Amino acid sequence: MAAERNVLIVYAHQSNGSFNAAARDAAMEVLQSQGCRVTVSDLYAMGFRACATADDIIGELKNPDNFHYGEETVQAWKEGRLTDDIKAEHQKVREAQLIIFQFPMYWFSVPAILKGWIDRVLTQGFAFSLQNMYSNGNFKDKKVILSFTTGSTEGMFLPDGVHGDINVVLWPLQSGTLYFCGFQVLPPQIFWAPGHSPPETQKAMLVAWRKRLATLWEETPLSFTPTNLFDMSFSGGFRLLPQVKEQRQEEPYGLSTGHHLGKPIPPNNQTKASPPHD
Amino acid sequence: MAAERNVLIVYAHQSNGSFNAAARDAAMEVLQSQGCRVTVSDLYAMGFRACATADDIIGELKNPDNFHYGEETVQAWKEGRLTDDIKAEHQKVREAQLIIFQFPMYWFSVPAILKGWIDRVLTQGFAFSLQNMYSNGNFKDKKVILSFTTGSTEGMFLPDGVHGDINVVLWPLQSGTLYFCGFQVLPPQIFWAPGHSPPETQKAMLVAWRKRLATLWEETPLSFTPTNLFDMSFSGGFRLLPQVKEQRQEEPYGLSTGHHLGKPIPPNNQTKASPPHD
Numbered sequence: 001m002a003a004e005r006n007v008l009i010v011y012a013h014q015s016n017g018s019f020n021a022a023a024r025d026a027a028m029e030v031l032q033s034q035g036c037r038v039t040v041s042d043l044y045a046m047g048f049r050a051c052a053t054a055d056d057i058i059g060e061l062k063n064p065d066n067f068h069y070g071e072e073t074v075q076a077w078k079e080g081r082l083t084d085d086i087k088a089e090h091q092k093v094r095e096a097q098l099i100i101f102q103f104p105m106y107w108f109s110v111p112a113i114l115k116g117w118i119d120r121v122l123t124q125g126f127a128f129s130l131q132n133m134y135s136n137g138n139f140k141d142k143k144v145i146l147s148f149t150t151g152s153t154e155g156m157f158l159p160d161g162v163h164g165d166i167n168v169v170l171w172p173l174q175s176g177t178l179y180f181c182g183f184q185v186l187p188p189q190i191f192w193a194p195g196h197s198p199p200e201t202q203k204a205m206l207v208a209w210r211k212r213l214a215t216l217w218e219e220t221p222l223s224f225t226p227t228n229l230f231d232m233s234f235s236g237g238f239r240l241l242p243q244v245k246e247q248r249q250e251e252p253y254g255l256s257t258g259h260h261l262g263k264p265i266p267p268n269n270q271t272k273a274s275p276p277h278d
Numbered sequence: 279m280a281a282e283r284n285v286l287i288v289y290a291h292q293s294n295g296s297f298n299a300a301a302r303d304a305a306m307e308v309l310q311s312q313g314c315r316v317t318v319s320d321l322y323a324m325g326f327r328a329c330a331t332a333d334d335i336i337g338e339l340k341n342p343d344n345f346h347y348g349e350e351t352v353q354a355w356k357e358g359r360l361t362d363d364i365k366a367e368h369q370k371v372r373e374a375q376l377i378i379f380q381f382p383m384y385w386f387s388v389p390a391i392l393k394g395w396i397d398r399v400l401t402q403g404f405a406f407s408l409q410n411m412y413s414n415g416n417f418k419d420k421k422v423i424l425s426f427t428t429g430s431t432e433g434m435f436l437p438d439g440v441h442g443d444i445n446v447v448l449w450p451l452q453s454g455t456l457y458f459c460g461f462q463v464l465p466p467q468i469f470w471a472p473g474h475s476p477p478e479t480q481k482a483m484l485v486a487w488r489k490r491l492a493t494l495w496e497e498t499p500l501s502f503t504p505t506n507l508f509d510m511s512f513s514g515g516f517r518l519l520p521q522v523k524e525q526r527q528e529e530p531y532g533l534s535t536g537h538h539l540g541k542p543i544p545p546n547n548q549t550k551a552s553p554p555h556d
Contacts, residue, residue, distance in 0.1 A: 014330075014331055014332065014345045014347065015343070015344055015345035015346075017343045017344035017345070018344060018345070018346070044329065044331065050328035050329055050390040050391065050393075050394060051322065051328055051389075051390055051391045051394075052292075052384070052389060052390065052391075053292055053322065054292065065293070065295045066293055066295035066296055067292045067293035067295070067296070068293075068296070068473065069292065070429065106330070106347075106393075106396075106397050107393075107396050107397060107400070107450070107454060107455045107458075108449075108450035108451075108454030108455060109387060109393065109450055109454075110393075111329075111330060111393075111397060112328040112329055112330065112390050112391070112393040112394035112396075112397050112398075113328065113329045113330075113390075115384075115385075115387065115388075115389075115390040115393045116328060116329075116390035118384075118385050118390075119384050119385060119389060119390050120390075122385070133440075134440065151348065152516075153515070153516075155515040155516065155517055156515070156516045158517070159532070159536070159537060159538050159539050159540060160517050160518035160523060160537065160539060161515070161516055161517055161518075162411075162412065162505070162508050162510065162516040162517070163453075163454060163516075163536065164449065164453060164454075164534065164535070164536015164537050164538075165536050165537075165538060168446055168449050168450075168535055168536045168538075169449065169450050169454065169536070171386075171442065171446050171447065171449075172385070172386035172387055172446075172447050172450060173386075175441075175442060176385060176386030176387075176441060176442075176447065177385045177386060180385075195346065227440070230440050232440065237431070237433040237434070237439070238430075238431075238433065238434045238439055238440040238441075239433055239436070239438050239439055239440075240438040240439075245438060254437070256442065257442070257446055258437070258441065258442015258443050258446045258447070259437060259438065259442050259443075260437050260442075260443060260446075260542070260543060261437050261438060262437060262542050262543075262545070263542055264538070264540050264541055264542055265538060265540075265543070267540070
């Protein structure tokens, strides 16, 4: 049963009349009907600050003449000296078993306000460390999903479409950001060009989303290369173990979109869960 | 001669004591010594607004109940109703023959404040349209370069490094954003982990950057798939022409990182210019 589960929706659209708002509301409704507690961070409505500055740190800076956001914030986090807006988001993340990012894709990525949430909330120490990243990441017991709208059609994001493969586009967000923090990344929910679709198509998209949400907790996450296949030391250079590379020689595909090893990318690597192996 | 050339540096670091500031200063010095006029948009110092909101539009919204940033701003741009900060950046872009983005990589992408510049300044109509994108893009006579620092080493961003291939990481920015607007995208200037490097290594990095800047104008841009290889119509789905796909059958590599066509990605596609053919 899904009772007692906490869900955080990080929502980044300016208008409550938008398709993104409808997708958010659908998620709230379905998840609440399962007994989940749903919290929404409505970034525009909150006036969430996007820019990573020294204002995020209370008290003295370690190195004011050569301010380094990452180094200052890891220290401030340890000492409880981050601003209240960041602490509040940390608390929501801490309590959540599932985070849904709901946004319109801007420039092949998240809107700046949501990039600001990523830059400011996924603080080193809190979200990751050199010891705790990827499959050893801090958030390995949490699920996450990117749910977003596009302006372009699905065909434009195929490997032979004008924009190129959506799987490549999603790598920096899904691997470099979410899996980096350990999250179990569920296949993205992509709403293709709702703004160019008739109302009945938009309705059908939301019906499909509700249906998916009904069994979202049971879904298999995307598969990424496990960290234990790498030599995670500075002397080993954080590179794939030689024996793993050797074993892959005969395989038709690379390990993942980013770990392609000079082979074709495994199809749908960032959009569909692999069939379960046993 | 490079006289009369205008360069815009869009700079996104909080501190003038940073390596990024030194890289910016090196670029200013070398380019000014060539006779270029160099303008810097120092985003943090300007307090540049990152978030795309209705505040960017002067006067009445077209559709206030279902606010759509893209649709409202293309209209506002046509009618001269964008805010002054956006208009000022438009003017700088219009005048520039070269734009340098100087930033520290945050989460496999640009910092939120720079994503805000991209979201707000690369306005539809001004920067692109359905008719004017990629090789037909508005900025096809301008050069652009991403110049950035990383926290990780180069090895971690190899196809067998823990983060995966840097060429995949750069695709959304270099193809989806810059080439999308038509820019000639020069190979990126990547400063690998200067923060973890001794002062003499940092100095050597800046010396190499100055050396590169001396002949930057002569460099061959990265190669992307030309738009005339696609059927750029809704009926054709903005997909690669069948005869082009057929011609590629025998080739060992795909066309580009995103247009991999199920083949291995052309090595260094987003980091090095291809050797000239013919």
